[in-house]
Amino acid sequence: MTEAELKKPQESLQDRLAQVVELLHRHKLVESLAHRQEGEHQERVENLVQRQNLVELQRKLDDLHPADIAHILEALPLDERLTVWQLVKAERDGDILLEVSDAVRETLIADMDDHEILAATRDLDADELADLAPELPRDVVHELMESLDAQQRERVRSALSYEEDQVGALMDFEMVTIRDDVTLEVVLRYLRRLKELPGHTDKLFVVDHDGVLTGVLPIKRLLVNDPEKRVAEVMASDPVTFHPDEDAHHAAQAFERYDLISAPVVDRNDKLIGRLTIDEMVDLIREESENEVLNMAGLREEEDIFASVWKSLRNRWAWLAVNLVTAFLASRVIGVFEGSIEKLVALAALMPIVAGIGGNSGNQTITMIVRAMALDQVSTGNTMRLLRKELGVGLINGLVWGGVIGAVAWYLYGDWALGAVMTGAMTLNLLLAALMGVLIPMTLVRLGRDPAMGASVMITAMTDSGGFFIFLGLATLFLM
Amino acid sequence: MTEAELKKPQESLQDRLAQVVELLHRHKLVESLAHRQEGEHQERVENLVQRQNLVELQRKLDDLHPADIAHILEALPLDERLTVWQLVKAERDGDILLEVSDAVRETLIADMDDHEILAATRDLDADELADLAPELPRDVVHELMESLDAQQRERVRSALSYEEDQVGALMDFEMVTIRDDVTLEVVLRYLRRLKELPGHTDKLFVVDHDGVLTGVLPIKRLLVNDPEKRVAEVMASDPVTFHPDEDAHHAAQAFERYDLISAPVVDRNDKLIGRLTIDEMVDLIREESENEVLNMAGLREEEDIFASVWKSLRNRWAWLAVNLVTAFLASRVIGVFEGSIEKLVALAALMPIVAGIGGNSGNQTITMIVRAMALDQVSTGNTMRLLRKELGVGLINGLVWGGVIGAVAWYLYGDWALGAVMTGAMTLNLLLAALMGVLIPMTLVRLGRDPAMGASVMITAMTDSGGFFIFLGLATLFLM
Numbered sequence: 001m002t003e004a005e006l007k008k009p010q011e012s013l014q015d016r017l018a019q020v021v022e023l024l025h026r027h028k029l030v031e032s033l034a035h036r037q038e039g040e041h042q043e044r045v046e047n048l049v050q051r052q053n054l055v056e057l058q059r060k061l062d063d064l065h066p067a068d069i070a071h072i073l074e075a076l077p078l079d080e081r082l083t084v085w086q087l088v089k090a091e092r093d094g095d096i097l098l099e100v101s102d103a104v105r106e107t108l109i110a111d112m113d114d115h116e117i118l119a120a121t122r123d124l125d126a127d128e129l130a131d132l133a134p135e136l137p138r139d140v141v142h143e144l145m146e147s148l149d150a151q152q153r154e155r156v157r158s159a160l161s162y163e164e165d166q167v168g169a170l171m172d173f174e175m176v177t178i179r180d181d182v183t184l185e186v187v188l189r190y191l192r193r194l195k196e197l198p199g200h201t202d203k204l205f206v207v208d209h210d211g212v213l214t215g216v217l218p219i220k221r222l223l224v225n226d227p228e229k230r231v232a233e234v235m236a237s238d239p240v241t242f243h244p245d246e247d248a249h250h251a252a253q254a255f256e257r258y259d260l261i262s263a264p265v266v267d268r269n270d271k272l273i274g275r276l277t278i279d280e281m282v283d284l285i286r287e288e289s290e291n292e293v294l295n296m297a298g299l300r301e302e303e304d305i306f307a308s309v310w311k312s313l314r315n316r317w318a319w320l321a322v323n324l325v326t327a328f329l330a331s332r333v334i335g336v337f338e339g340s341i342e343k344l345v346a347l348a349a350l351m352p353i354v355a356g357i358g359g360n361s362g363n364q365t366i367t368m369i370v371r372a373m374a375l376d377q378v379s380t381g382n383t384m385r386l387l388r389k390e391l392g393v394g395l396i397n398g399l400v401w402g403g404v405i406g407a408v409a410w411y412l413y414g415d416w417a418l419g420a421v422m423t424g425a426m427t428l429n430l431l432l433a434a435l436m437g438v439l440i441p442m443t444l445v446r447l448g449r450d451p452a453m454g455a456s457v458m459i460t461a462m463t464d465s466g467g468f469f470i471f472l473g474l475a476t477l478f479l480m
Numbered sequence: 481m482t483e484a485e486l487k488k489p490q491e492s493l494q495d496r497l498a499q500v501v502e503l504l505h506r507h508k509l510v511e512s513l514a515h516r517q518e519g520e521h522q523e524r525v526e527n528l529v530q531r532q533n534l535v536e537l538q539r540k541l542d543d544l545h546p547a548d549i550a551h552i553l554e555a556l557p558l559d560e561r562l563t564v565w566q567l568v569k570a571e572r573d574g575d576i577l578l579e580v581s582d583a584v585r586e587t588l589i590a591d592m593d594d595h596e597i598l599a600a601t602r603d604l605d606a607d608e609l610a611d612l613a614p615e616l617p618r619d620v621v622h623e624l625m626e627s628l629d630a631q632q633r634e635r636v637r638s639a640l641s642y643e644e645d646q647v648g649a650l651m652d653f654e655m656v657t658i659r660d661d662v663t664l665e666v667v668l669r670y671l672r673r674l675k676e677l678p679g680h681t682d683k684l685f686v687v688d689h690d691g692v693l694t695g696v697l698p699i700k701r702l703l704v705n706d707p708e709k710r711v712a713e714v715m716a717s718d719p720v721t722f723h724p725d726e727d728a729h730h731a732a733q734a735f736e737r738y739d740l741i742s743a744p745v746v747d748r749n750d751k752l753i754g755r756l757t758i759d760e761m762v763d764l765i766r767e768e769s770e771n772e773v774l775n776m777a778g779l780r781e782e783e784d785i786f787a788s789v790w791k792s793l794r795n796r797w798a799w800l801a802v803n804l805v806t807a808f809l810a811s812r813v814i815g816v817f818e819g820s821i822e823k824l825v826a827l828a829a830l831m832p833i834v835a836g837i838g839g840n841s842g843n844q845t846i847t848m849i850v851r852a853m854a855l856d857q858v859s860t861g862n863t864m865r866l867l868r869k870e871l872g873v874g875l876i877n878g879l880v881w882g883g884v885i886g887a888v889a890w891y892l893y894g895d896w897a898l899g900a901v902m903t904g905a906m907t908l909n910l911l912l913a914a915l916m917g918v919l920i921p922m923t924l925v926r927l928g929r930d931p932a933m934g935a936s937v938m939i940t941a942m943t944d945s946g947g948f949f950i951f952l953g954l955a956t957l958f959l960m
Contacts, residue, residue, distance in 0.1 A: 313873055
């Protein structure tokens with residue numbers, strides 16, 4: 001896209017979405033009228049109105065940037081989404097497919113026949129094809145690969161050989177390379193012959209005869225230096241580089257930390273094989289934080305907000321089932337103390353307070369630790385220090401809030417011993433919450449797992465069973 | 481910084497952090513030895529070793545990028561953090577202060593006297609000064625402002641006049657402006673005279689005599705077009721622009737969507753007043769998602785992971801107190817049914833399952849909705865459709881998992897009616913969870929609040945009280 005194509009960006013996306021929705025609804029209204037009134041003349045008129053609506057909608061869509069259309073598709077329920085998708089010009093399909101989320105992309109591809117998919121993906125670059133390939137029908141991928149030249153095919157294969165979270169899967173191949181023995185004047189003339197530079201070109205890559213990266217020439221330096229100077233004098237000879245098998249997460253952190261716009265990707269022999277750009281990194285940063293939120297809530301993956309009930313169930317069942325088992329265990333803990341509850345029924349009313357506060361406090365701790373781990377601020381080496389701090393917070397919270405609730409219990413049930421047991425149980429459960437809030441993510445990391453993985457479900461399980469056991473246990477010991 | 485300054489970026493940040501920590505610990509070990517053994521000769525030797533350690537540590541720090549030092553400072557407990565901070569060269573203090581989080585910045589500034597702060601901030605740009613100003617002592621800010629020229633002072637004032645989340649607070653003033661009636665050749669010569677271009681210069685801003693923005697000249701176009709052409713022929717005349725009072729959140733979305741690197745900020749008369757760059761937007765995107773996670777867990781703000789116990793308490797108390805009140809209310813709901821529990825103590829053991837599953841399921845729903853709202857994918861207009869879907873998911877989950885648990889309860893307590901009550905209560909509570917999971921964030925948005933605000937605490941409160949009431953109520957109706 002060129003900047004000039006971005007019409008009226010000040011008109012907010014929400015406005016544009018609203019306009020599209022309105023046109024869609026007008027279209028549907030007419031459609032349902034046409035179904036009801038079967039008179040032939042009537043029908044012809046309705047058809048005309050309807051066609052006009054669609055034409056207006058199509059004109060609207062043609063004006064929009066692919067990223068905006070992607071956004072609108074994501075915000076529409078399935079039936080309306082497909083109506084809009086059919087109105088989008090075929091040659092823009094590829095760009096839009098690249099922009100939508102995986103969940104929505106699936107619904108769009110399911111609506112296209114092989115022929116349409118081939119047409120949509122024909123003009124894409126190797127790295128873009130590799131992005132889409134896993135979700136395309138096998139036959140189509142095969143046919144697409146056949147149509148590529150040897151170099152392109154090799155690039156798609158190479159990109160597909162990396163894991164989703166490796167640098168190799170995110171790099172593109174649109175790098176402009178130069179030699180270090182020419183003058184800047186020659187470089188400027190060379191660029192002019194290219195007619196167009198790839199997006200995000202803030203530096204040119206300097207390579208030797210074997211394609212080995214020897215430095216980078218930032219465009220900034222190309223512009224301010226004397227054109228008579230040679231590239232070797234002006235280039236930065238020790239740039240930030242990445243390897244294709246590196247963790248993309250680390251690459252994104254480096255982009256953020258060093259304010260990079262593009263960076264070369266080299267193999268083990270320092271041969272230039274691709275480049276990373278900030279736009280891919282921004283998407284990654286966004287995705288990462290989203291996954292953290294989803295994982296903590298026990299959701300498996302991004303869910304299309306208008307996904308069918310069945311799809312949603314599949315996404316959510318895993319952790320609900322885990323939760324069911326842990327809730328059942330907590331229930332059995334209570335079952336052990338049924339005798340005590342029978343004697344003092346107040347215990348049944350008070351026990352969820354102990355469990356609830358523990359869960360809330362534990363969630364706060366685990367959220368802090370998971371976040372700090374995601375930012376590489378804590379390692380398993382800090383465990384003891386963090387534990388001391390969180391236990392301190394838990395102890396004070398337990399004594400203060402436990403004291404308050406203990407006093408209330410004493411007042412309500414006229415039994416000071418019950419109040420004391422309440423305070424003691426709250427304090428112990430908050431200490432347990434602090435302990436588990438630190439240990440669960442640390443242990444998950446030691447086991448090589450994502451520390452956010454169902455963190456909320458796990459900590460709640462601990463503080464529920466633990467809270468019931470501590471409270472009912474203390475009550476049985478001291479009040480029976 | 482220049483690219484060449486980034487030494488060995490492949491050496492991971494964790495490694496560098498580990499090296500610094502090792503040097504710090506060696507330093508401390510020697511210090512504690514020196515305290516114990518008071519012999520004068522001994523002391524001199526120890527001092528020597530210690531000084532060597534510090535020199536090595538200082539050399540290590542001098543090699544590091546300010547962003548890396550900032551990261552290390554954030555990952556260190558307070559005492560070690562201040563030791564490292566004192567070793568950092570004074571002229572780098574300003575850059576590092578800009579990189580650290582607010583919570584850590586506060587601890588560093590508290591350790592500096594006015595003189596040091598002035599020295600650290602002397603060389604900063606107007607927008608950078610404005611970033612730091614709110615956290616600096618009043619006298620220092622006053623003195624700093626005095627030392628600036630009129631234009632700089634005006635810029636700092638202007639930046640400070642915007643809210644933290646407005647475009648005006650994030651823009652910088654380092655834009656390169658040109659006229660549209662000159663040739664590209666003239667522009668190239670002009671740039672060469674500048675000696676250096678500001679970071680993230682991917683486009684030049686074209687203004688008329690009154691400073692009104694008439695277009696932008698992407699560097700890419702400057703490079704590939706014939707130098708004889710005039711700027712007006714080559715420039716993009718309808719660029720994406722922002723207003724200083726616009727929501728920075730929307731600007732970040734636009735940067736992400738249109739893959740921007742820099743963009744002009746104009747006032748109501750289209751006069752160019754500053755520019756936004758992708759690095760600020762990346763920081764904002766990162767912050768936004770972090771706040772979402774923190775808000776959902778009921779944490780008020782970013783917390784320095786090594787903050788004192790008292791600071792942590794302050795951050796966490798607000799929502800804990802809310803949770804305490806809601807837990808107390810849930811407890812009173814149970815209190816109402818104490819008679820029923822006394823007759824059938826199994827109710828006490830089973831009721832947390834109903835509440836727990838409701839909480840878990842409600843958290844999944846609310847997480848989905850809050851996320852989709854953050855991405856502008858749903859508005860309050862979609863409420864009915866989303867509600868239908870979530871109620872569908874809740875109904876099926878309730879019948880399936882409620883059925884399972886009902887069967888288990890029947891088996892355990894040999895009472896089919898108890899099992900049926902269990903299934904019915906689970907289903908109703910999951911429907912309540914779905915209803916509240918959609919309505920809570922929608923209502924918060926209608927009230928102009930952040931939909932993530934303590935979402936988790938609120939939904940859990942609803943599903944706890946609701947679950948107890950539904951289960952014990954059904955049990956009292958059908959089993960007593």
